[in-house]
Each structure stands twice: as C-alpha cells, then as structure tokens.
Amino acid sequence: MPPEWSSSSPDLLLAVDRTSGHPLRAQLEHALRDAIRNGRLQVGERLPSSRELARALGLSRGLVQECYAQLLAEGYLVTRPGSATRVAGGAAATSVTVRPGTIAPRLLADFRWGVPDLRSFPVQDWVRAMREVASHIPTEEFDYGDPRGTRALREVLAGYLRRVRAAVADPEHVVVCGGYAQGLGLALRALADLGVRTVAFEDPGSPATVTAAATAAGVQAVPVPVDELGIDVRALAATDARAVVVTPAHQWPTGVALAPARRRALIDWARDRDAFIIEDDYDAEFRYDREPVGLLQGLEPHRVIGLGTVSKSLAPTLRIGWMICPPDLTEPLAELKHRSDRGAPGLDQHALARLIESGRFDRHLRRMRSTYAARRAVLLTALSEHAPELPVTGLAAGFHAVAHLPADTGEHHVIAAARAREVGLYGMSACRASHAGAPAQLVLGFGNVTERAITTGIAAIGDLLTGRLKSTRT
Ligand SMILES: Cc1ncc(COP(=O)(O)O)c(C=O)c1O
Numbered sequence: 001m002p003p004e005w006s007s008s009s010p011d012l013l014l015a016v017d018r019t020s021g022h023p024l025r026a027q028l029e030h031a032l033r034d035a036i037r038n039g040r041l042q043v044g045e046r047l048p049s050s051r052e053l054a055r056a057l058g059l060s061r062g063l064v065q066e067c068y069a070q071l072l073a074e075g076y077l078v079t080r081p082g083s084a085t086r087v088a089g090g091a092a093a094t095s096v097t098v099r100p101g102t103i104a105p106r107l108l109a110d111f112r113w114g115v116p117d118l119r120s121f122p123v124q125d126w127v128r129a130m131r132e133v134a135s136h137i138p139t140e141e142f143d144y145g146d147p148r149g150t151r152a153l154r155e156v157l158a159g160y161l162r163r164v165r166a167a168v169a170d171p172e173h174v175v176v177c178g179g180y181a182q183g184l185g186l187a188l189r190a191l192a193d194l195g196v197r198t199v200a201f202e203d204p205g206s207p208a209t210v211t212a213a214a215t216a217a218g219v220q221a222v223p224v225p226v227d228e229l230g231i232d233v234r235a236l237a238a239t240d241a242r243a244v245v246v247t248p249a250h251q252w253p254t255g256v257a258l259a260p261a262r263r264r265a266l267i268d269w270a271r272d273r274d275a276f277i278i279e280d281d282y283d284a285e286f287r288y289d290r291e292p293v294g295l296l297q298g299l300e301p302h303r304v305i306g307l308g309t310v311s312k313s314l315a316p317t318l319r320i321g322w323m324i325c326p327p328d329l330t331e332p333l334a335e336l337k338h339r340s341d342r343g344a345p346g347l348d349q350h351a352l353a354r355l356i357e358s359g360r361f362d363r364h365l366r367r368m369r370s371t372y373a374a375r376r377a378v379l380l381t382a383l384s385e386h387a388p389e390l391p392v393t394g395l396a397a398g399f400h401a402v403a404h405l406p407a408d409t410g411e412h413h414v415i416a417a418a419r420a421r422e423v424g425l426y427g428m429s430a431c432r433a434s435h436a437g438a439p440a441q442l443v444l445g446f447g448n449v450t451e452r453a454i455t456t457g458i459a460a461i462g463d464l465l466t467g468r469l470k471s472t473r474t
Pocket of ligand 1: 178179247280282309320321
C-alpha cells in the first residue's frame with residue numbers, strides 16, 4: 001500500500017538545476033520518471049498539485065502542468081476529473097521489491113524464541129499512560145533531557161528493581177537505554193575505555209550478539225562453557241577476560257540458574273581480577289516452580305553492571321532497557337549514551353514510569369505469568385503425547401524450553417522437515433560459539449504461540465522429535 005498523505009498536497013523533494021543548460025521541463029520529467037522507476041514514488045501514490053510543486057521548485061505552474069500531461073501520456077501517471085494525479089499501476093517497472101524473508105511465512109506454529117506474547121501487549125494501559133503523561137508533564141520535558149533518562153523513570157525503576165529484584169539501585173546510577181542490545185554495547189565501550197581487552201560470554205549463550213558488540217568496542221570476546229550449575233567460573237578464571245556477560249537468574253538458553261556457590265565464586269573472581277560482570281536479567285519476571293533469584297548486582301554493586309529490558313515483559317518494539325551502573329561507571333556510561341543518541345525517547349520513558357507506578361505493569365505481569373504457565377503446561381502435555389521419550393529441560397522460568405533430540409538425529413534435518421510441515425523450529429547450534437549441531441537440541445520458544453498452535457504444531461512433528469522418522473537421521 002502506498003502512503004496516503006493526509007495533507008492536501010504532499011511535499012515531494014525534486015531538484016532542478018538552472019545552471020545545467022538542460023531545459024527545466026525535461027529535467028522535471030526526468031526527475032519524476034526516475035522517482036517512479038526507483039520506487040521513491042509508489043503505485044497509487046498522490047503527487048503534489050501542479051500549483052504546489054511549481055511553488056516549491058520556483059517554476060511556472062504551466063510548466064509543471066505540461067510535465068504532468070507528458071507523464072500521463074506515457075502512462076506513468078493517472079488522473080480523474082476532480083481528483084489528484086497519482087502514480088499509475090504498472091508504472092514502476094523497476095520499483096522496490098520486497099526483500100525475500102521480510103514477510104513471515106504462514107506456519108501452523110512458530111516456536112521462535114525470545115518473543116513474548118505480542119497479542120497481549122497492554123495497548124489500552126499504554127495509551128492511557130501516554131495520554132496521562134503527555135498532557136501533564138511540564139513543557140521542559142519535551143527538551144533534550146538528562147542522558148541517563150527521565151528522573152521519573154529512573155526513580156520508578158530503582159524502586160521497582162529494589163523491590164522485585166533485590167537490586168542495590170539508586171536513581172542517580174540508573175541509565176535508561178535502548179534495550180539490552182544498546183546497554184551491552186555501551187557497557188563494553190565503557191569497559192574498553194578502562195582498559196578491558198577481553199570479555200567472556202556464556203557458551204551456549206548469545207555468541208553473535210556479544211561478539212558483535214565486543215568487536216564494535218574493540219574488545220575480544222571469548223566463550224566459557226556452561227554446565228548444569230551455570231557458567232564454569234574456573235574456566236572463566238583461566239581466560240584473560242576482565243569482563244563477563246552472564247544470565248545468572250535464568251541462563252540463556254539452557255535455563256539453569258547460577259548455583260549459589262558459583263555466584264559467590266563469580267563475585268570473588270571479579271574482585272580478585274579487578275573485573276566486571278555484565279548481568280543480563282532478561283526474563284526474570286516469569287518463573288514457575290523455582291524460588292526467585294535476586295540480582296548478582298545486589299551482592300556486588302561496584303563490579304556488576306545490571307542490564308534489564310522490557311522486551312520480554314512488555315514488547316521488544318518499545319526498545320527500552322536500563323543499566324544499573326557501578327557508581328564510578330555512571331558518568332562514562334551517561335556520556336556514551338549522550339554521544340550515541342542524546343538519550344532515550346522521553347515520552348515513552350514517562351509512559352513506562354506511569355505504567356509501573358500505577359500498578360498496571362504488575363497486573364500485566366501477573367496475567368502474563370498465568371498465560372505462559374498455561375502454555376508451558378500445554379507444551380508438556382503435547383510433548384508427552386506425541387514425543388513421549390523426548391527429554392525437555394529449562395522450563396522453570398521464562399518462555400522457552402530446551403528439547404534434547406536423540407543422539408543420532410540431525411538438528412538441521414529436523415528443522416527442515418518441520419518447516420515442510422509448516423512448523424517453525426530453531427536449533428541450539430545458533431547459540432553455540434562453535435555453531436556445532438551436536439548434541440542435537442532445539443530451543444522451543446512458546447511465548448508467542450497460542451495454546452491451540454502449540455497442540456497442533458507438536459502433533460504435526462512429534463515423530464521428528466523422537467527420531468521415529470528415519471529420514472531425519474544423519
Ligand atoms: C539473552 C537475551 N537477553 C536480552 C534480550 C533482550 O534484548 P533487547 O532488550 O535488546 O530487546 C534478548 C532478546 O532476545 C536475549 O536473547
């Protein structure tokens with residue numbers, strides 16, 4: 001669909017060069033044809049009136065009318081009496097085509113990880129919060145603000161994180177950022193400025209994200225293995241890393257919680273090594289049959305940069321996250337944030353603060369906890385029925401699980417065979433630093449999959465998961 005501009009005469013940026021010696025009419029025709037061919041103007045899109053375009057380009061209206069008439073004759077434009085001139089259907093022979101893959105294929109069920117239930121985004125609460133803040137905040141709040149974020153959100157977040165995550169959080173040392181992704185990048189740049197040359201990350205984990213952020217910061221990224229107790233702190237100590245990125249409350253993607261002895265060992269490592277811990281607390285809001293695990297940040301606020309996000313609790317599109325900074329790092333991080341984009345969008349920050357303060361955020365989380373708990377139960381029931389021998393782990397929190405495929409099953413084969421049955425599956429290999437496909441495991445996201453889709457999807461692929469279909473074996 002082309003954009004339908006609501007103004008009476010949409011602006012259109014075209015240029016004519018009076019010094020070129022080429023007739024102005026020819027130049028304008030050429031510029032319009034080009035704009036249509038290369039997709040800047042799309043089929044059905046309305047052109048400015050000849051009067052407006054003439055005024056914008058400093059040309060006579062008659063010249064623009066002649067030009068439009070020529071392009072009408074050539075079939076580039078269409079018009080009807082009394083209505084605007086528009087780009088004709090079929091005119092854009094080389095107009096922009098949609099890149100393959102930008103339209104998601106229709107699937108029976110898509111077990112893509114990392115996405116919360118998008119249908120449950122509390123639209124009405126968000127609109128209400130936005131309306132309340134937009135009409136009540138002082139005018140100064142529309143200016144560039146403190147690069148750390150609005151005072152209102154920093155105060156609300158600090159209170160919330162102290163209450164719910166046992167953080168040691170002072171609004172002075174909270175910096176609001178564009179989600180975990182930006183927070184990680186800023187943290188690594190600040191640490192690089194302090195002389196950190198190597199950052200370790202959990203394996204399996206998010207090798208692509210950490211490596212990209214580290215490379216951009218001029219830091220080397222090294223993997224450290226994770227076992228059933230969380231990151232192997234001895235293996236970490238054997239590297240020359242002076243920083244580590246960890247997911248202690250719910251290890252991504254295995255789902256294990258960092259064991260108490262390992263938590264202590266990790267903090268000792270940071271103290272002994274004069275190192276920093278970047279704590280990614282991405283989905284702690286959702287836990288089912290496990291005691292809440294507080295933030296490491298609360299135990300060592302001088303060496304832990306606590307990163308949080310609303311991408312799982314609300315929606316990724318908000319692009320809001322936060323950093324609870326060690327006091328000495330607050331100023332450098334705020335300065336990097338300022339240099340990066342001058343601060344997070346203020347109105348959204350105010351709206352989030354309002355949502356949390358009003359209790360509507362907590363209410364949303366309570367609702368989502370029961371939604372995900374129900375989906376988790378449906379997933380387990382479907383698996384026990386259609387793939388009874390399949391071991392599944394990592395289900396104590398969050399909205400993904402790890403399915404352990406039979407040893408002689410190829411992860412890629414299962415994924416491809418499931419795709420042929422219109423079920424989206426995703427492998428653990430993408431989470432491994434080596435990208436190894438063995439042991440064959442799937443990371444099953446169920447956050448954005450309805451109960452009905454979970455049941456139908458698992459029923460469609462149960463035989464693939466247990467290796468009963470011989471063709472899926474490597
Ligand atoms: C391990 C992990 N942490 C955090 C996030 C959230 O990132 P962001 O806040 O940039 O959306 C993700 C997103 O999928 C993730 O996989």
